[in-house]
Structure formats: C-alpha cells, structure tokens
Amino acid sequence: MAGLSTPKQKISALIITYNEMGYIEKCIDSVSFADEIIVVDSYSTDGTFEYLKKHPKVNVIQNPFENFTAQKSFTLKQASNDWILFLDADEVVSEALQKEIVDTVNNPNACEAYWFYRKFMFQDSTLNFSGWQTDKNHRLFRKSKAHFTDRKIVHETLEVDGASCILKEKLTHYCYKNYEDYKGKMLRYGQLKAKEDFYKEKHFNYILMVVKPTWKFFNHYVLRLGILDGKKGVTICYLNALGVLERYRELKRLEKKNELAYYLVMP
Template sequence: MQKISALLITYNEEKNIKRFLDDADYADEIILVDSYSTDRTIEIAKTYPKVKLFQREFTNFSDQKNFAIQQASYEWITFFDADEHIPASLKEEILNTIKSNTSADAYYVYRKFYFKNKVLNYSGMQNDKAIRVFKKSKNRYKNNRLVHELIQCDGVVSKLRNKLDHYTYSSSEEYRNKLTSYSKLRAQELRMKNLKPNFFHFQVKPAYRFFNHYILRLGFLDGKEGYVISKLHADSVKNRYVFLNKIYEAEASQLINKNA
C-alpha cells in the first residue's frame, strides 16, 4: 500500500479541526499549515501524533496550498478543507483507488453541500466538485488564482463515486463574511488583469448571478435557504468590483500624493 499525506491549511478552525484529524486517520502523515490561529486550533492539532505543524503567514490560497504540497513526504496526497467531512464510504474508496495502482493522477470528489445544517440539493451546488486526491509529482495549484484555487494536473484526471460532506456555515452572516474575504482576493486578481469596472460589472453581473443560482440552477427548490444563498452570491459578485474600484482609488490617491 502506497503511503498517503493528508494536507490541510487552517486559520481559527477550532470547531472543525478535531473532525478533520479524526477523518484523516487513513493517512501516514498529516501536514498542517496554519496562518497563526488565535483560537485552540494548534492546541488540538498537537494532540495528534501524525501531525506535522507549520506556521506561515497567509498571502493567498494557492500559495499556501502549494507550500503545503512541498512539505508532503509521499506521492499520494489528499487535500480536503477543514469544513469537509470524509464519510467512511469515501475513505474506503480513496484507499482502494490508491491501492489499485490506478493510472489516473488526480481525482475529483463531489460534495454534498450543507447550509445551516440543511442539505442543499440545488442552488448551483448539485454538481459541486473539486480535486481532493492527487499525486504530488503531477499537480500544483495555479499561481494566478488567489481564491477559488484550481489544481493544474499534468496527467490524467478522473473522479470518485462517493461524495464528501461540505459543512459550510451555521449562519448567513458567517457565510457573508467568508464571501467578502473571497471578493477582496478576487478584486486583487482582477486588478492584475487591469480590469476597469463599469455598469455591467456593478449591476448586470450580480443580477445574472442571482438569476443563475435561483432560477437556472433551481435554487427556489431549496426554499428559503436557496434564496439566501443566491442573494449572498450575487452580493459577493458586486462586492468584488466595489473592492476593485477602491484599489484604483487608493492607487490614484497615492499617485497624487507622490506628485504633490
């Protein structure tokens, strides 16, 4: 059986860390890269003998995850998030897949999306998936993505049959705060592309995002939660351009002060 490195990046994951570490009992080592948590994340992690702890300032998700990959000792890697739970059926499938000397170099895992402890079957979440199992030598996160990071696989990508449980947030405010942090990082990405926001970005794109989640992706079938999720994602799209505009304003102000 080939050995496995289970990777995780954290910041104040006290409420999730124990579940993750218990789920990762299949791994031969657990690499935890923490962004200087101020809660009990580190205290809890240190009670697990397989954990190898690194603390590092957070710049963006891709950079932090690529650093974690570099610390892995073994070729096969699993890289789940702290708010994801690995059911026994998925864990067994992962182990059997690696044991079978598969020809694939990376695997997508579909996610069952929970919001306020309710499963959302629609709202754009029905086909949600991410690469969570892969070979170290064939995969890296794309450096041009600061948020919603994507694996770039130099090989064959397949998918696993069993789903993981994705426990997102227990309140709308908690989810809004997370989306806001994503919007700020996305704004930085857009600035690097020199995008100038206009009416289309501020009004049309957010409206379409709501329509896409709530109507096209059947969010209305998820009831109140479907509406809330659709609205939060629409607000997140608008916020990215608000933050982008603030970046340009700050740059213009610095230029004026420099020339004064």
C-alpha cells in the same frame, strides 16, 4: 517463485486553516486513515492552532496567509508522500469515500488526479441545489504530477500532468455554519477576486457591479433551482451574490488607492 506484492501507497492529508473551530474536528477525524496529516494554520485566534498542536496525529505549522494559492502551494511542499489528499477544513471524508480513496491509490492503473463531487451541508441539513449540484474539485492527486497554478489567488486551480478521473463517493462539505460566518467568507473571497482582477489589469465597471451580482442570484436561485432549497436557498444565493458585489466594490477601492498613490508620487 512467488510474485512480489505491491507495497501499500502512502497518503498525505493536507489542510489549511484560519479560525476553523467547529469544522476542523470532524475534518481531522475523517482523515485519520492517512499516513500523515499536515495542517498549515494562518495564525488562528479561536483556538484552532492550540487544538491541532495537541492532536497526536497532526503536524501543524503556522505560516502567514498571502492568498489561497500561495498557502496551498506552501502546504504541498511539506508533504512526505506522493499521493496527496488536500481538503478544506470544512470538508469531511465519509467511511465509504475513505475506502474508495485507499483502493484508488493502490490501483496500479490509477489516474494522476481525481475530482470529487461534493455534498453541501447547510448546518446539519443537505443543500441539494442552489448552484452547487454539479460542483466538483480536485482533492486527490500525485504530488509529482500536479501543482497549483499561480494565475489564480482564490478558487485555486490544480494543473495536472496526466489524466484526471472522478471518484464515485461524494465529499461532504459543511459550507454553512451560521450567517455571519458564511457572509464573512463570501466577502473575503470577493476581496481576493478583486485583487486577482487588479493584478490582471481588469478595470472597475459600474454596469458589471450591478449586472454580475444580479445574474449570480438569478442563475443560482432560479436557473439552478435554489428556490427548491427554500429559505436555505435564498440565504446561500443572496450571500453568494453579495460576494460578487464585494468583488467590484473592492476593485473600485483598489483603483482609487492606486490613483491616489500615483498622484502623490507625481513631481
């Protein structure tokens, strides 16, 4: 009697978006091999939602954005399949990585989750250093074996019940479209990190507001060789440090707002 063949594992590709025109088109094309593509949009105003609505392979849902962890957890619940490929809208899966993903999920000895190293793109050229050369993220995992921890609201963290492995092929990350776009992104991240700190009852500190951004720039530009990326390295390292500075500015604003509210309700 011939042995039964193992059924092909299905993959759900998940993405969250907000004003991602110029990024999302490449991302969607690169995950067209998935069995379903679900995008949760935070009420984009630049045509992203309209583009996705018309796309024949995409199921797009709109949901208000609270924070990255909440949005990704909501998106994960929409998936029909156990194997999840969760991308950011500015990430692209190469043909070689597509093949590795399909082969991996159909391997009976597959791990429960996989880290992806990323190749960073500054517009259309590679960013080789500037602190990103060892960056890796969970992007492929079993829904039944993983969830996003609610202890972080930005740079969301996946908790895995089981083993995590690393794929060989890199994910391409188009991190930098233009100066204002990247600056806005870093400021938003900084503000969310401040909220995270505030909820954890961490307090504003003037010394940290000076030291932390300075260290961020020095670490990424000098120690992690951003200087070898030329002008691109200066720009990226400066804006990353600006995001750290914004974190402390926002924490200070939140504390002042909280103090004002306290005095207003005092009898």
